[in-house]
Amino acid sequence: MANWFFSGLFSRVVTTRYPASPEIAPGTTPGRPVGQQANSELAASAAAAMCPVGAIGAHGRDTTVTLSQCVHCQACRQQPGIAWQNDYQWAAAIPPSDSHRSQPVPRAFKKSLHIRIVDGGSCDSVLNEIKQLGKPFYNMHKLGFFITPSPRHADVLMLTGPVTRHMEAALKATYDAMPHPKWVIAVGSCAISGCVFGSDLMTALHSPPIVPIDVVVPGCPPPPLAILHGLMILAGREGELPPEPAIPVVPADPELRKVTSPEMSP
């Protein structure tokens, strides 16, 4: 007879200390490409040309990375003109000026948000990363984030995948069933920009989007810490995050919810 009580009791605690302090264990994040100043205009345009999804742009000698289009294909990992930053705090809030943005999360909700996940045709690895949040290493429950079994109890809709035509109705129904106030967090590059699956053919990334999005977590897939960062931003708890690396800034562009990192902003 196995004694699970003791085997659980004697397992060491593995849960991350994030956001109280930065997580530095290797392998928690794949990192991300960031733009930098290349040696020449030629090098910058070469970096832009080699990106298979057009996430890299070149302006003179400077390169920029649109993280919401990046699919983490690692092609630019050793490319001159592109730096690779091993951070994970890259989630971003859609600015309140955007008409689709809901009101900020009120104080009463900050320490307890209930989340409903809608899989709009994701690749499964995004869902697997979200799943890790409820598991010992990340344990989002200690921060007051819970997955709820009913949309009636949900405050937050967590959207993954490019939203296939077949999931459109289910997504709308889920959103409509949620009581006000409600928020939407889009997890994964394909939920934000459609990425390699974005097309009019079978996915339905309309502008304006089917549900109004408040926070985006780019990445393919975003690591659990990035999703946790997105939830902290959504809850308006930026103050509890470790001081660095800095939170990326989103330009006030309601149509393209592009995410650029601060060092690239003018």
Next chain:
Amino acid sequence: MIDSNLSATPSALPALAAALGNSVVWQAPADPLHAPIAAADNFVTIVLSCEPENLPLVVRTLTEDADFRFAAIIPCEEGSSFIVAYWFYRSAGHLRVKLRVRVDAAAPTVPSISAIAHAADWHERQAEDLFGLIFSSHPKLGDFVLHEQWREGVNPMRRQFDHAPLATDADPPMPWSPETILETPGAFVMPIGPVYSDYAESAQFFLETVGEDVVRMIPRFFYKYRAVEKLAEGQSIAQVLLKVERFSGTSAVAHAICFSQAVEQITAVDPPPRAQAIRLLLAELERIRHHLSVLSDVCHSTGMIVPSAQVDILEEQMLRLSCRIGGHRYLYGLVIPGGLRRNIEDDQLQLLADEVQRLRSQAAELFSQLQFTSSFLDRFEGVGITPLEKTKNLGLVGPVARASNLAGDLRIAMPYGYYHHIPAFPEALETEGDGYARIRVLFHEIDSSAEIIRATALSIPPGEHALTALTLAGGEALGAVEAPNGAAFHGVNLAPSGTVRRLALITPSFTNWHGFHLAAENFAFQDFPIMMATFGLSMAESDR
């Protein structure tokens, strides 16, 4: 170091030629009696063509007399006709058969073969929905991939398909409901999905019941249909590779290898040995991580919180290990046609070997504890049985098939890449076919994958990690890889310019969902989520 027993043997061809007689035309090898076969060939692809009316007879000869397994139906539109390719494979002699049937696109009717090879059933339904092919005498054609918001007669995989009018389709969709068979008082249908209360993927199941036992399970898939195969058409190899890796992220390496393998066959190149060996390590690492993820769901489905948490810890450790050696937690972006995107250094392979050995002993310890937990075993033993006969008939693959004693692990049956060079390992076979047998298969495969990594990681051949360039060529090939969920086949057709003309993804999840009703029906309601967990299948992989 290639074992001659593992190579294709010419002796099987004359017998096959005699059995098939005049009902087929041999296209390759042109003369089956004197076909030159090099000892080092991994397999021989026999290309046959036949008239539509001879199809059932030929399929019967192949599957029943010659012991071939059905792999895929891959239709392709060529001008004003369809070439429907039926693929079969056989471990003995390492043979693959591609049976071509040409039909006129104006009246595209071919006889159904699903009464002979039941595994072809969903392939035919899918081809009917996507291409408009009619399979005469098939009992159930109609909405399968496309849901009710699409008009009948819309076939997205046809070349002339234009989606623009559909985007503004004003017709109100007909509400869909399953056909029921129970007429007993109190019978009802329990719908589950497509949005779940936890992290599950989108799919819908209707459980028809009178209260306790599930009498019939009606699945509704393709909620996640992203038309990956259609999107791939006309795109470059590099673009398609991104999609092939990402349509099912939890088995990205297997699918990237499968696609690369098909491209390498067409362009007639072999990746360098180092690349092949590292691919094998990545594939086995992915298999371990995938199986741990399934086992975590299995423990979770029975409310075993402590074992579930302990498996979760191992899974996250494997994710972190993948990220450390491959730069990505799901190993995206490493496998490319012609080799690997970048080399993995020997010190990282050492890290891989060490970490996997540590994991192996922990997984073995967990397994031995679970084997003595009666509250756990009670939920699995004798529940969700897939009998061998039906498993064979449905052509199930992977751990699900192996739990029912159906061999067919492609790493052993049709070794590809570096699997020729590793010590032989036993196929993890069990006989009961119940939930517990599937769990044992998963644990045994974790152990055998760890053993493969241990035996291989420290003796990787030196050399280049990729070919400098691929010479573009047109052609057609079938990639075949044992993905974590079972046999995956990628049919790739390249134009001479190197763009993809047609991509067909035959995935183990698609194959195995076809047999899921075996485990779900006639068992209690509360067993349903548990059986779903032991199948461990992915919707993303099935729906594409």
